[in-house]
Amino acid sequence: xxxxxxxxxxxxxxxxxxxxxxxxxxxxxxxxxxxxxxxxxxxxxxxxxxxxxxxxxxxxxxxxxxxxxxxxxxxxxxxxxxxxxxxxxxxxxxxxxxxxxxxxxxxxxxxxxxxxxxxxxxxxxxxxxxxxxxxxxxxxxxxxxxxxxxxxxxxxxxxxxxxxxxxxxxxxxxxxxxxxxxxxxxxxxxxxxxxxxxxxxxxxxxxxxxxxxxxxxxxxxxxxxxxxxxxxxxxxxxxxxxxxxxxxxxxxxxxxxxxxxxxxxxxxxxxxxxxxxxxxxxxxxxxxxxxxxxxxxxxxxxxxxxxxxxxxxxxxxxxxxxxxxxx
Ligand SMILES: NC(=O)c1ccc[n+]([C@@H]2O[C@H](COP(=O)([O-])OP(=O)(O)OC[C@H]3O[C@@H](n4cnc5c(N)ncnc54)[C@H](O)[C@@H]3O)[C@@H](O)[C@H]2O)c1
Numbered sequence: 001x002x003x004x005x006x007x008x009x010x011x012x013x014x015x016x017x018x019x020x021x022x023x024x025x026x027x028x029x030x031x032x033x034x035x036x037x038x039x040x041x042x043x044x045x046x047x048x049x050x051x052x053x054x055x056x057x058x059x060x061x062x063x064x065x066x067x068x069x070x071x072x073x074x075x076x077x078x079x080x081x082x083x084x085x086x087x088x089x090x091x092x093x094x095x096x097x098x099x100x101x102x103x104x105x106x107x108x109x110x111x112x113x114x115x116x117x118x119x120x121x122x123x124x125x126x127x128x129x130x131x132x133x134x135x136x137x138x139x140x141x142x143x144x145x146x147x148x149x150x151x152x153x154x155x156x157x158x159x160x161x162x163x164x165x166x167x168x169x170x171x172x173x174x175x176x177x178x179x180x181x182x183x184x185x186x187x188x189x190x191x192x193x194x195x196x197x198x199x200x201x202x203x204x205x206x207x208x209x210x211x212x213x214x215x216x217x218x219x220x221x222x223x224x225x226x227x228x229x230x231x232x233x234x235x236x237x238x239x240x241x242x243x244x245x246x247x248x249x250x251x252x253x254x255x256x257x258x259x260x261x262x263x264x265x266x267x268x269x270x271x272x273x274x275x276x277x278x279x280x281x282x283x284x285x286x287x288x289x290x291x292x293x294x295x296x297x298x299x300x301x302x303x304x305x306x307x308x309x310x311x312x313x314x315x316x317x318x319x320x321x322x323x324x325x326x327x
Pocket of ligand 1: 019020021022023024025026043044045046047048049050068069070071090091092093094095096109110111114133134135136185186187188189190195
């Protein structure tokens with residue numbers, strides 16, 4: 001069971017800046033930290049996120065949404081001056097990995113430059129704590145179990161490269177500008193308000209054509225899926241319970257789900273039968289996709305956090321949430 005992080009960061013009301021706050025994961029973080037009585041400044045350029053994810057927070061005294069692009073440094077600098085946040089949770093990024101191979105500066109700008117600008121704005125302000133949304137993609141295609149200290153790291157996507165470069169810049173800013181960082185490497189995350197990924201994709205395709213499902217790759221791609229509320233718990237647990245200069249953790253589950261299993265769960269939950277599943281073939285969904293990986297989670301487990309749901313249950317929860325949203 002999850003070591004629940006009830007009111008983890010609520011010894012006193014803090015001003016917290018959340019970048020990418022109108023996105024899938026960011027909007028859940030806004031919900032959680034508002035519920036814990038903090039003041040949230042939510043930044044997003046709405047390139048991938050949507051206002052509907054946070055609309056229920058509009059009008060809340062402690063919630064401010066600012067539509068801004070983190071690549072515009074002057075605007076970001078003014079936001080830090082005006083709101084003087086205590087901590088930044090930096091989630092804004094290009095989350096569309098496939099797009100990164102086609103539009104090759106999208107990760108440079110939205111994944112890397114956004115991080116650089118946040119760090120530089122922090123260096124020029126009183127805000128010294130950054131929590132960073134990193135990813136399994138930084139590990140590239142290593143065959144062994146992924147421990148945080150494994151290396152050398154050679155990502156195979158522009159997204160993974162921009163995240164690894166961001167981690168490196170965070171390290172240098174911590175050393176040179178006295179910042180403190182918490183880096184969490186997420187696996188595949190699923191749940192309410194998901195904006196991308198197999199669950200989202202399959203439901204969309206089957207709504208258009210309930211007789212056929214085209215699955216990218218051969219369907220045996222197998223990855224750990226973490227439920228978004230477990231992820232938020234894990235982030236806040238790690239943040240509250242570690243105090244090094246740079247704290248870094250894999251977050252995830254020990255189980256994993258194949259793409260074909262996701263297809264089967266979606267078809268079951270949609271109540272469909274006789275769907276013709278066609279695979280595009282090959283061992284991966286797209287260039288830059290890492291088809292199989294497994295995390296070593298001993299570091300976060302020893303700290304006291306475990307996810308509540310296993311991988312298949314996380315997927316099923318996400319499917320049900322997505323189907324409920326589209327009704
Ligand atoms: N969802 C996953 O499975 C997963 C896995 C590993 C890591 N992550 C990381 O977690 C974070 C959140 O991911 P998500 O799944 O919620 O994706 P998301 O796309 O829903 O959220 C990212 C948000 O950042 C915003 N954004 C992008 N570029 C911006 C910019 N230049 N300025 C301001 N806002 C900008 C987007 O509009 C979007 O709302 C990302 O950093 C992502 O890389 C996600």
